[in-house]
Amino acid sequence: MHNTAFEEVDTQVLGISCDSKPAQSAFSGSxxxxxxxxxxxxxxxxxxxESYGVFDSNRGTPQRAxxxxxxxxxxxxxxxxxxxxxxxxxxxxxxxxxx
Numbered sequence: 001m002h003n004t005a006f007e008e009v010d011t012q013v014l015g016i017s018c019d020s021k022p023a024q025s026a027f028s029g030s031x032x033x034x035x036x037x038x039x040x041x042x043x044x045x046x047x048x049x050e051s052y053g054v055f056d057s058n059r060g061t062p063q064r065a066x067x068x069x070x071x072x073x074x075x076x077x078x079x080x081x082x083x084x085x086x087x088x089x090x091x092x093x094x095x096x097x098x099x
Contacts, residue, residue: 003035003036005089005093006093006096009093009096009097011096012036013036014036014037014038014039015034015036015037015038015039016038016039016040016041016048016049016062017038017039017040017041017062018040018041018042018045018046018049018060018061018062019040019042020040020042021040021042024038024040041062045060046060046061046062049062049063052065052067052075052078053078054067054078054080063080063081064080064081064082064083064084064086064087065078065079065080065081066078066079066081066087066092068092068095068096068099070099076099077095077096077099
């Protein structure tokens, strides 16, 4: 949806989930495709999510989160969300533009 707008500000969007690659493919297919790469944090389970502080060990899954990392590898923005519907791509894009 907003993928082109992110590309225009030289931003690479990536998704990360703790699901296996086959589960990710099935999910992507059910949505008619996802316009950005989705990485698997399946094994060791949640290690990447844990390193960014967004893994919920009580549920065994990562929280929904947006993390903006600059080209030097510095985290410039991090926010967790209760539901996918709380994610507002325009707000995230404006945050990136303000950095």
